[in-house]
Amino acid sequence: xxxxxxxxxxxxxxxxxxxxxxxxxxxxxxxxxxxxxxxxxxxxxxxxxxxxxxxxxxxxxxxxxxxxxxxxxxxxxxxxxxxxxxxxxxxxxxxxx
Amino acid sequence: xxxxxxxxxxxxxxxxxxxxxxxxxxxxxxxxxxxxxxxxxxxxxxxxxxxxxxxxxxxxxxxxxxxxxxxxxxxxxxxxxxxxxxxxxxxxxxxxxxxxxxxxxxxxxxxxxxxxxxxxxxxxxxxxxxxxxxxxxxxxxxxxxxxxxxxxxxxxxxxxxxxxxxxxxxxxxxxxxxxxxxxxxxxxxxxxxxxxxxxxxxxxxxxxxxxxxxxxxxxxxxxxxxxxxxxxxxxxxxxxxxxxxxxxxxxxxxxxxxxxxxxxxxxxxxxxxxxxxxxxxxxxxxxxxxxxxxxxxxxxxxxxxxxxxxxxxxxxxxxxxxxxxxxxxxxxxxxxxxxxxxxxxxxxxxxxxxxxxxxxxxxxxxxxxxxxxxxxxxxxxxxxxxxxxxxxxxxxxxxxxxxxxxxxxxxxxxxxxxxxxxxxxxxxxxxxxxxxxxxxxxxxxxxxxxxxxxxxxxxxxxxxxxxxxxxxxxxxxxxx
Numbered sequence: 001x002x003x004x005x006x007x008x009x010x011x012x013x014x015x016x017x018x019x020x021x022x023x024x025x026x027x028x029x030x031x032x033x034x035x036x037x038x039x040x041x042x043x044x045x046x047x048x049x050x051x052x053x054x055x056x057x058x059x060x061x062x063x064x065x066x067x068x069x070x071x072x073x074x075x076x077x078x079x080x081x082x083x084x085x086x087x088x089x090x091x092x093x094x095x096x097x
Numbered sequence: 098x099x100x101x102x103x104x105x106x107x108x109x110x111x112x113x114x115x116x117x118x119x120x121x122x123x124x125x126x127x128x129x130x131x132x133x134x135x136x137x138x139x140x141x142x143x144x145x146x147x148x149x150x151x152x153x154x155x156x157x158x159x160x161x162x163x164x165x166x167x168x169x170x171x172x173x174x175x176x177x178x179x180x181x182x183x184x185x186x187x188x189x190x191x192x193x194x195x196x197x198x199x200x201x202x203x204x205x206x207x208x209x210x211x212x213x214x215x216x217x218x219x220x221x222x223x224x225x226x227x228x229x230x231x232x233x234x235x236x237x238x239x240x241x242x243x244x245x246x247x248x249x250x251x252x253x254x255x256x257x258x259x260x261x262x263x264x265x266x267x268x269x270x271x272x273x274x275x276x277x278x279x280x281x282x283x284x285x286x287x288x289x290x291x292x293x294x295x296x297x298x299x300x301x302x303x304x305x306x307x308x309x310x311x312x313x314x315x316x317x318x319x320x321x322x323x324x325x326x327x328x329x330x331x332x333x334x335x336x337x338x339x340x341x342x343x344x345x346x347x348x349x350x351x352x353x354x355x356x357x358x359x360x361x362x363x364x365x366x367x368x369x370x371x372x373x374x375x376x377x378x379x380x381x382x383x384x385x386x387x388x389x390x391x392x393x394x395x396x397x398x399x400x401x402x403x404x405x406x407x408x409x410x411x412x413x414x415x416x417x418x419x420x421x422x423x424x425x426x427x428x429x430x431x432x433x434x435x436x437x438x439x440x441x442x443x444x445x446x447x448x449x450x451x452x453x454x455x456x457x458x459x460x461x462x463x464x465x466x467x468x469x470x471x472x473x474x475x476x477x478x479x480x481x482x483x484x485x486x487x488x489x490x491x492x493x494x495x496x497x498x499x500x501x502x503x504x505x506x507x508x509x510x511x512x513x514x515x516x517x518x519x520x521x522x523x524x525x526x527x528x529x530x531x532x533x534x535x536x537x538x539x540x541x542x543x544x545x546x547x548x549x550x551x552x553x554x555x556x557x558x559x560x561x562x563x564x565x566x567x568x569x570x571x572x573x574x575x576x577x
Contacts, residue, residue, distance in 0.1 A: 014367060016180050053173070053372045059380040065115050065152035068122040069136075076135040076242075086131040087239035090182040092231065 003031040101333045102301045104309075105258035105294055105325055106218075109271060110249050111281040112225060112289040113156050119224040119248035120147030120190055120376070127287070131241040139246045141185030146375050149174070153248040154197070154379060156280040157222050158389050160250055161198030163274050163396055164217050170381045172197050174222075174373035179366055182240050183227035191223035191251075193370040203274075204398070205266040215267045216255030223249050250281075256295065256306065261322035261329075268292060268318045273397045277422045285317050292321050296328040298336060307332070308342040312349050312356055324349040327356060400425055408438040417446055423460045427467055434471035437478060444470055448488045452496065464499040472503035480563045486512040514563045521558075521567055525574050528553040539575055547571065 008028050012019055019027060082089040118125050121138035137145045154172075161168050175193035198220035204212050227245035229238050252271065258264050272283040272290060283290045297309035310328060315321045327349075332342055347356040395403075397419045404415035418428045424445065431441045449470070453463060473491060476482045481504075482491065490512050495501060507513055528550055529536055539546045550571050555562060 010367075014178075014180075014369070053374055054377055055374070056377075058377045061148065061377045062151040062154070062379070063117075063122065063148045065117050065150050066122065067117045067124045069124065069134075070122065071136060073130070073133045073135070076132055076140055082237070084239075087230070087241060088132065088182070089234070089237040090240060092236060092238050 001035060003028055003035065098333060100301055101298050101329075101336070102303075103259055103261075103325065103329045104256050104297045104299060104306055105264055106256035106309075107254045107258065107264060107267065107321070108293045108295070109252040109254075109268070110225075110291040110293075111160075111252065111275055111283070113153055113248040113250060113280055114282060115150055115152045115156070115248055117150055118246035119150055119153050119222070121246055122148075123246070125247045126243075127289070129243055131239075131243060134243040135245075139185070139242055141187065147190065149376055149379065150248060153222055154381075155389055156248075156278075157197045157220060157250050158381075158386055159278050159280060159393055160252070160275070161201060161220055162386070162390050162393065163278060164198070164201040164203050164220070164252075164271075166198035166201030166217060166220060168381065168386050169195055169197050169199065170383075171195065172379040172381070174376045175370050176373050177223075177368045177370055179368060181226065181229075182238060183229050183242070183245065185227075185242065185245065189224060189226065190373055190376065192221035193372075196221035203267060203270055205263060205270050207262055207266060213257075213259075213263060215257045215263070218253045218255050220250050220252045223251060225249050256297075256309075261325040264294070264325055265318050265322050268321060270397075272318075273419070277394060277396050279394075279422075288316065291316070294321055294324060294328075296325055296332070297342070298329060298332040307336070308344045310342070310345050310347050310356075312347045313359060315349055316351070320349060320351050323351075323354050324356060327354055331356070394422075397425075408432065408442075410438060410442055414439075414442045414446065418442060421460065427460050427463070431467040431470055434468050435474050437474060440474050440478070441471070444474060448492050452492075465495055466499065469495060469499060469503055476504065476507055480566075481514055482507055482512050483514060483560055483562075483564065486510075486560050511559075512561060514561050521562055521570050522574075524554050524557045524562070525550075525567070525570050527557060528571075529574060536575065547575075550575070 005024060005028060008019075008024050008031065011031075012024075012027075077083045077088065080088050113119075113125075115125050117123065118134075118136075118139065121136045123136040123139055124134040126134060138147050158168055160166075172192065173195045174190050175195075176188040177191050177193070178188040180187055196219035199218070201217035201220070202214050203217065204214050206212050225244050225247040227240055227242040229240055231238050233239055254267065258267060272285075275281040275290070276283050281289060285291070292315045294312045294315060295309045296312060297307040299305065299307045310332070312324045312328065315324055328347075335342055343361065345361050346359045348359040349356050400419055401412075401415050404410045404418065405412055408415075410418070419425050427449075428442065428445055431445070432438055435441045449460075449463065449465075453460060456462075473482075473487055473495070476491075477484060477487050490510050491503070491507055494506055494510055495503065498506065531553070532550070535546050535549065539550075547568075551564070551568060554567055554571060555564065558567070
């Protein structure tokens with residue numbers, strides 16, 4: 001797989017990041033270098049190995065359906081960059097009609 | 098129009114009635130002050146770990162069993178990635194390749210009596226997002242995360258639906274099942290049940306599907322049907338004009354009844370699903386699933402069979418009673434005290450329901466216990482009171498005094514039918530004496546006058562006569 005400028009722009013959009021043209025060129029090269037490095041792994045035959053998803057073999061780690069309130073409203077809002085007494089505030093995410 | 102066929106598949110999101118959230122212990126309650134039901138997990142703080150709510154799994158299994166699905170034994174969770182302020186983690190925890198329920202179906206009844214089967218592709222577990230409020234502030238969007246992380250199941254149907262009526266019947270049936278299982282309140286207006294419709298058209302007999310449009314934000318069964326009807330018209334007209342149908346996501350405007358483009362295929366999200374490493378797999382056993390199945394309440398379909406066979410009700414009556422679980426339960430309890438099921442059903446659908454409608458309350462708030470209604474029915478059946486005084490006098494009196502002894506109450510209201518022949522004869526004789534001309538006319542062949550005599554006798558007796566008995570006596574007296 002090769003990373004080109006279009007793909008850099010697409011990934012940047014998905015991650016909500018903005019880059020200027022010089023940065024894009026640099027990132028394209030960086031990402032390709034990372035992929036090339038990972039390519040080395042393709043030399044290993046993994047056809048008989050199941051993908052590793054979990055870091056241990058535990059299953060069914062569940063909780064009972066009980067309400068335990070762990071933080072207050074004020075604590076929850078404490079770190080918000082923008083807020084009022086009730087709500088988190090973010091820039092308008094839909095266009096004005 | 099006739100040469101085209103409608104093809105619809107529905108995606109239904111049902112909010113589960115758990116106490117706590119899907120992957121965190123904060124309350125899943127509705128209607129609390131904004132941003133009070135939150136936790137560091139719900140807020141997506143770094144370094145926090147979700148933990149799955151066991152009840153969500155049980156609820157999903159119940160819905161799967163009720164809709165004839167296969168229940169998957171090895172379940173994984175997955176991340177669906179997208180950036181939106183109402184989802185602070187940046188991904189929704191859902192199921193991708195391993196939905197807990199697959200390959201089910203629901204049989205729905207249409208008005209003409211035909212039964213059609215709608216296949217269920219899958220049911221999977223996921224979490225809701227928070228609420229964005231766009232119209233309260235000029236510059237900012239306000240975010241309330243109380244709903245973020247509330248458990249949902251998404252029920253995806255096969256594209257088996259061919260009419261808006263069938264779509265409505267399918268939604269009604271699924272909502273009924275959700276309510277009978279008590280896993281979701283099914284309230285579409287409040288958003289605890291939501292529906293997206295995938296709609297396409299094709300020439301009848303074609304094996305390929307046309308390009309489909311997904312209509313979002315349908316907040317009532319009626320609106321789902323309206324959107325389907327509108328889209329069918331719109332798409333058929335486009336195809337007839339030789340135009341292409343774009344595979345868009347559409348918004349339905351309930352005020353105008355029209356759809357408009359919400360986003361085009363080019364703007365389609367790239368969700369980059371991958372297995373959720375923070376939640377270990379859920380491994381079920383057949384024994385566990387069977388234990389849940391044993392615990393399940395009777396479902397509308399099973400009760401329908403019971404009501405129409407064991408209780409001998411008409412399909413119409415059975416459906417009216419089954420519409421709400423609590424009403425069906427009330428009827429069944431009444432049935433344990435009263436063997437005249439038809440009369441019991443009539444009482445619920447008549448006097449009881451009209452009282453509930455008048456008061457705008459549900460059957461759970463109805464003051465009279467079933468055994469008291471059974472006592473009224475018993476008085477009617479044994480000809481101690483007539484139907485009119487039962488519904489118009491005894492029933493309202495009982496509402497004001499629900500624990501009264503019904504027979505004594507009827508006595509005190511002076512509505513017990515006077516069955517002694519002597520008393521009845523007194524009324525009959527009084528009436529006949531009042532109308533000697535009419536008696537003569539009757540005797541000379543004008544038999545239609547019987548109604549007049551009966552009416553007078555009943556009026557005089559203030560309804561306290563058994564009409565059948567009184568009729569016999571009047572005829573006997575006239576024929577003398």
